[in-house]
Amino acid sequence: MRYTGDVMHTNHSGELMKDGSAQIAIALFVILAAWWIILQAMNGTGVSGQPELIWGASYQLVALWGGVWGVMIARSWGGWKSVMGRAILSFAIGLLLQNLGQTVFSYYNLFAGVDVPYPSLADVGYFGSIPFYVYGILMLAKASGVSISLKSASSKIQAIVIPAAILGLSYYFFLRGYEFDWSDPIRVFLDFGYPLGQALYVSLALLTYLLSTKTLGGIMKNKVLLILFALAVQYAADYNFLSQAYAETWRNGGYGDAIYLLAYFLMALGLIQLKQSFIHRAADARAS
Numbered sequence: 001m002r003y004t005g006d007v008m009h010t011n012h013s014g015e016l017m018k019d020g021s022a023q024i025a026i027a028l029f030v031i032l033a034a035w036w037i038i039l040q041a042m043n044g045t046g047v048s049g050q051p052e053l054i055w056g057a058s059y060q061l062v063a064l065w066g067g068v069w070g071v072m073i074a075r076s077w078g079g080w081k082s083v084m085g086r087a088i089l090s091f092a093i094g095l096l097l098q099n100l101g102q103t104v105f106s107y108y109n110l111f112a113g114v115d116v117p118y119p120s121l122a123d124v125g126y127f128g129s130i131p132f133y134v135y136g137i138l139m140l141a142k143a144s145g146v147s148i149s150l151k152s153a154s155s156k157i158q159a160i161v162i163p164a165a166i167l168g169l170s171y172y173f174f175l176r177g178y179e180f181d182w183s184d185p186i187r188v189f190l191d192f193g194y195p196l197g198q199a200l201y202v203s204l205a206l207l208t209y210l211l212s213t214k215t216l217g218g219i220m221k222n223k224v225l226l227i228l229f230a231l232a233v234q235y236a237a238d239y240n241f242l243s244q245a246y247a248e249t250w251r252n253g254g255y256g257d258a259i260y261l262l263a264y265f266l267m268a269l270g271l272i273q274l275k276q277s278f279i280h281r282a283a284d285a286r287a288s
Contacts, residue, residue: 052253066268
């Protein structure tokens with residue numbers, strides 16, 4: 001399934017704002033963001049306390065809401081039988097896996113009262129989302145006509161240079177001088193898998209945007225751009241977490257969690273806006 005410049009250019013953001021699922025996503029984001037701001041104003045110590053831990057266990061609701069709606073929307077596109085259905089479903093599963101990671105993380109913090117072990121079940125969620133995001137981008141690229149763009153020499157160069165550059169930078173910042181401990185192979189795998197996997201999906205997202213600008217138009221272009229932007233914010237959140245974790249400055253309920261909240265919200269809204277009803281009504285409006 002491919003969308004070209006023939007797809008309409010109608011602005012339907014107002015219609016999205018009238019949708020109940022989008023309204024709830026926005027309300028959750030506003031409430032959680034306001035709650036976070038209040039916590040930052042009240043806590044001048046820079047140390048995580050019980051209120052921050054409770055907030056940190058709550059903002060995953062945005063990922064859960066977006067993931068559930070993403071699964072339902074993917075079904076309306078044909079689910080696994082269509083390219084766009086597979087793309088949407090992959091992003092939705094990625095959000096739900098992030099929700100799993102947050103749930104386990106919050107259990108250790110709030111109920112067990114111990115530091116989250118690494119590796120743990122939380123990593124099944126956090127790391128598990130990476131291959132689904134990668135696959136989702138590949139399907140979105142296919143639906144966006146990137147395969148056509150790759151026929152040119154300049155596009156082929158971009159397809160090699162962009163991922164190689166971002167992967168190289170991730171290796172330089174996080175894995176340079178890494179000391180292998182093969183007594184814990186899962187930890188070694190995750191230590192490499194997190195920065196390189198996250199670099200892979202953000203490089204593919206950037207590549208998809210650059211190569212699809214000439215094949216997409218109107219509404220679908222804006223929809224794809226929002227999902228790619230959500231992935232970029234997710235990468236920023238993951239990059240910041242890795243940086244703070246290595247520096248031992250991560251604080252539960254701090255600004256790093258706020259970036260994750262924004263990433264989940266953007267992805268949730270990006271999936272909700274792919275309801276076929278929005279696209280069909282916009283198409284009818286253009287035709288009339």
